[in-house]
Amino acid sequence: MIVAGCDIGSTTAKAVILDDSTIIATILLPVEGSPKDAALLLLSSVQEKTGIQPSQIEAWCGTGYGQKNIPYASIVESEIVCHAKGIQFIDSDVRTIIDIGGQDAKVCRIDAYGNVQRYVYNDKCASGTGRFLEITADVLEVPITELAILDAKGVKEVTLSNQCVVFAETEVISLLNSGEDMGNIVKGLHRALASRVASLALSIGVEEKIAFTGGVAHNAGMVGALERVLKTKLVVHEYCQMMGALGAALIAQERIKNRVAS
């Protein structure tokens, strides 16, 4: 049985195609234009890149910021529930999920069955999300993927005194002008974001194992900073950015199985 999950985030659109318990394809595209445009582009990309026709997919479950704008999704589920389902499939010992995406950060606690117990969001302030790193990478004139390399070269975490992303931008410029090492600045930026996300996590209490999901988890510098602040090793899977779409695909599969059984 082939099913699919689709996560239309604020920054990227993701699809995971599942054949029973095997992930047969994953697709990731940037969101340009409306969520509906991104959803339609994702569908044509699935066809093009995998050869799987829409008629072969028994059900789509949609999630993410644009979840209501996916014309082909017959099921819709919240991102929190989808990340929980996805991570439970990957590592059933995980009890806390930290998801840092392009526009928000979410923390959720789950039980042994992957049910969500508590959750908290930051979708108000860019300084606690992946947007903070995107803005500061622009100021440093480096691609976002290079932040981890710079972090590894840093020898100390520069302390940033400004919480607000607008003032942090100015602070980064003046640090650069004063000759501060880029690696140390990036280490400081990662530390600042990690501290804000850790405060969010601690507001609902964290229980190990802790998984880090969302695109920002690809950044090894951020992983290290969060591990230092939380004083524990994090579970970071190669599908960290796909976790919501994977969970959505698993939910689609469950619904079909329940329908067949009843």
Ligand SMILES: Nc1ncnc2c1ncn2[C@@H]1O[C@H](COP(=O)(O)OP(=O)(O)OP(=O)(O)O)[C@@H](O)[C@H]1O
């Ligand atoms: N290799 C990488 N190194 C560093 N950052 C990365 C990498 N890949 C993706 N990112 C960052 O991940 C973020 C996007 O993550 P994700 O796809 O989880 O967001 P989203 O689901 O669209 O957003 P949201 O959940 O906030 O609506 C961007 O800020 C991007 O810069």
Ligand SMILES: [Mg+2]
């Ligand atoms: Mg997301």
